[in-house]
Amino acid sequence: MLRFSILTVLCCLLGLSTALRAQSTDTFRVERVIGERLLDFTVDPLGNILIVGPQYQIKKLRANGDSVGVFNDVRKYGKLTYIDASNPLKILLYYRDFATIVVLDRFLAVRNVTDLRMLGVFLCRAIGQSFDNAIWVYDEQEAVLKRFQDDGKLIDQSNDFRQLFDPVPVPQSIHDQDKRVFLYDPEKGWYVFDYFGTLQSQSAWKGWTDVQVMGGSCWGRQGEKLYRYTPGTLQVQEQQLSKELAGVSKVQVGNRKLYCLRAGQLFVYTQ
Secondary structure (H helix, E strand, O other): OEEOOHHHHHHHHHOOOHHHHHHOOOOOEEEEEEOOOOOEEEEOOOOOEEEEOOOOOEEEEOOOOOEEEEEOOHHHHOOOOEEEEEEOOEEEEEEHHHOEEEEEOOOOOEEEEEEHHHHOOOOOOOEEEOOOOOEEEEEOOOOEEEEEOOOOOEEEEOOOHHHOOOOOOOOOEEEEEOOEEEEEEOOOEEEEEEOOOOEEEEEOOOOOEEEEEEOOEEEEEEOOEEEEEOOOOOOEEEEEOHHHHOOOOEEEEEOOEEEEEEOOEEEEEEO
């Protein structure tokens, strides 16, 4: 495996020249610490931070710490499974136990609620934002990737994965970027499709957590190591971050920063 410097990570995320790498030291400093007893968080492409508090309240903070909005009805639909903030203007909340998607606007006001069971989808572990402001849904019973409008109208779907793969992947996350759809199954690896459902690449990088797709690359973590994989290649780059990633429960990289949830507090690192 190849190693990469922390600045290389940030340069890749920002589209900056890796020539800056010579100015780097592989150390981060703590810029700020947010909250107490936090359960989860995510960060959108604009640097806004969404945190989930001990009472499952979701609060949105600007990069400077100012509060933007609050969503209090988190438990109304069961246990929150996943937050997708890849579109800053449209936040997706997924409640897997009740197969329910709640769509929030940028101020965390409810725009729409979709019960996937009413659409015939009864087993689904992964959803995600789509390129056309719709929602990707992986229907495990039919082994099909589907794309729905907010009103529940089916726009498109893939071929039956059971005819394409053996064993069939069970994606835990779906990411849409650069005219491609990325599916990740921690037991089988990455699957990358175009919008017509044609498989472009597949890799067996397994066991990653905190997966992301940025700049055309797939990112993830194992323990105290951060990984980056570019589809179409046979190599994965890794970086050991023993200090920053020790004891973390979740990690996200972006906006020139490293975000780490540790012991209920969100540590925001910058270089």
